[in-house]
Amino acid sequence: MSVTLADLSEQTLSSTWPDTLELTLDGIAQGGEAVGRWQNRVVFAAGGIPGERVVVRLRERHESYARGDVIDVLLASPDRVAPRLPGASHMPWQHIAFDAQQRLRRQILADQLAKFAGVDPAVVEATAFASKPWEYRNNTRLHCDGRRIGYYESNTRSIAELDHDPLLHPVLNEALAALRSALADELDDAPPLEVTLRVSEAYGYCIAALRGRGDRRSLAARWRARCPVLAGVVFTVPPPHMLPPLGADTLVEELADLTFLLRPTTFFQVNVAAAATLLNLIRAGLGDEARGRLLDLYCGAGAFTLPLARNAIEIVGVEEYAGAVADAERSAAVNHISNVRFITGSAEAVLANLDGPFDAVVLDPPRRGCHPRVLHALIERAPRRIVYVSCHPATLARDLKTLIAGGYAVVRATPVDLFPQTPHIESVVALMRAGSAQV
Numbered sequence: 168m169s170v171t172l173a174d175l176s177e178q179t180l181s182s183t184w185p186d187t188l189e190l191t192l193d194g195i196a197q198g199g200e201a202v203g204r205w206q207n208r209v210v211f212a213a214g215g216i217p218g219e220r221v222v223v224r225l226r227e228r229h230e231s232y233a234r235g236d237v238i239d240v241l242l243a244s245p246d247r248v249a250p251r252l253p254g255a256s257h258m259p260w261q262h263i264a265f266d267a268q269q270r271l272r273r274q275i276l277a278d279q280l281a282k283f284a285g286v287d288p289a290v291v292e293a294t295a296f297a298s299k300p301w302e303y304r305n306n307t308r309l310h311c312d313g314r315r316i317g318y319y320e321s322n323t324r325s326i327a328e329l330d331h332d333p334l335l336h337p338v339l340n341e342a343l344a345a346l347r348s349a350l351a352d353e354l355d356d357a358p359p360l361e362v363t364l365r366v367s368e369a370y371g372y373c374i375a376a377l378r379g380r381g382d383r384r385s386l387a388a389r390w391r392a393r394c395p396v397l398a399g400v401v402f403t404v405p406p407p408h409m410l411p412p413l414g415a416d417t418l419v420e421e422l423a424d425l426t427f428l429l430r431p432t433t434f435f436q437v438n439v440a441a442a443a444t445l446l447n448l449i450r451a452g453l454g455d456e457a458r459g460r461l462l463d464l465y466c467g468a469g470a471f472t473l474p475l476a477r478n479a480i481e482i483v484g485v486e487e488y489a490g491a492v493a494d495a496e497r498s499a500a501v502n503h504i505s506n507v508r509f510i511t512g513s514a515e516a517v518l519a520n521l522d523g524p525f526d527a528v529v530l531d532p533p534r535r536g537c538h539p540r541v542l543h544a545l546i547e548r549a550p551r552r553i554v555y556v557s558c559h560p561a562t563l564a565r566d567l568k569t570l571i572a573g574g575y576a577v578v579r580a581t582p583v584d585l586f587p588q589t590p591h592i593e594s595v596v597a598l599m600r601a602g603s604a605q606v
């Protein structure tokens with residue numbers, strides 16, 4: 168059972184919440200917390216696993232529900248494992264065995280789609296393994312308050328310093344160690360900094376983007392001198408203070424036998440194996456229509472667009488970030504792909520004036536999902552297939568409800584474990600226009 172706040176009826180309650188309470192956990196929430204009940208009220212317990220008897224210290228109290236952290240496990244689940252980095256807020260599922268994480272992902276997705284879009288749980292497949300459990304991230308964004316570097320603690324701006332992140336590709340940990348050493352020589356009043364790092368899995372080097380006030384070229388130069396795997400640093404300071412890059416500003420990566428040229432701040436999937444898994448699921452969802460005229464909305468740097476172009480008559484990619492479109496166009500050119508066209512703009516604005524028709528559409532929106540204008544324009548254009556790649560089950564369920572009401576049926580939904588040790592759920596949903604024969 169997964170529980171959302173929408174489940175919680177407002178009840179009139181006499182008793183107040185204690186500081187700590189003991190309860191049995193029997194569900195999982197979309198955000199990854201385990202769920203139990205105390206005096207008919209719902210408790211979201213971070214650090215718990217369904218089936219466990221635990222003690223929870225509450226940190227947020229409402230009339231009908233509370234949130235807290237497991238501080239003692241009285242009866243442990245067989246799925247409980249020792250966390251590698253106790254307390255690290257960027258991997259809240261590290262206490263759950265890898266296989267059990269996959270079962271929970273499927274359960275959360277199936278529950279959300281059934282509850283909010285009326286999708287039959289039987290069409291939700293087992294989670295597809297996409298990333299290895301550790302060292303899978305090819306990019307990261309860190310925060311630095313001048314000298315200390317790490318991730319923000321959840322829901323705060325306070326930095327949890329980090330020596331080594333077990334989720335990062337080893338090259339990124341090497342770059343992080345060198346940056347920490349370079350930062351030690353900064354002045355005490357050095358301004359804060361946001362650091363984006365991206366590794367080329369194919370070639371074993373990385374590039375970085377530094378965003379923050381002031382001229383950080385001397386920091387970047389010290390960092391590069393101490394870090395042989397760092398090929399370049401770009402400075403993402405807004406004009407007129409724009410600075411030229413130090414070294415390379417573009418990373419070369421390989422995916423699906425194609426070469427991709429990526430700047431550090433362009434969106435790209437969390438690793439190449441994950442991108443390939445998503446691509447396989449997209450191809451399966453497109454069926455025979457993969458050979459027709461395709462539209463790829465929210466296409467980023469073309470990670471799906473360019474491989475799909477191989478079999479398509481033609482494909483149009485739409486993306487609102489001009490930098491990603493520039494990367495996609497450069498990648499199309501180096502791979503000699505000419506049946507692709509990229510359009511810079513928001514999907515909702517571009518769709519209104521786009522020539523068609525399209526046999527199938529791929530959607531990969533950010534967490535907030537699709538603008539209603541996008542969904543209604545698609546329903547009107549009526550492509551035979553739609554493949555929806557989602558990073559947020561709740562907005563996916565909301566959008567599927569609209570598409571189903573507009574004449575589409577969900578053929579298959581597959582959760583994908585892009586981000587092990589976290590409750591993040593990526594999924595690929597194949598839809599077909601009702602009345603179309605299934606291929």
Ligand SMILES: C[S@@+](CC[C@H](N)C(=O)[O-])C[C@H]1O[C@@H](n2cnc3c(N)ncnc32)[C@H](O)[C@@H]1O
Binds near residue numbers: 468471
């Ligand atoms: C989840 S990423 C997917 C990128 C790409 N499909 C890939 O796999 O690399 C979502 C992309 O949508 C873009 N985006 C966000 N809002 C948009 C909008 N309203 N219209 C078009 N693109 C948008 C973001 O810049 C980002 O590149």
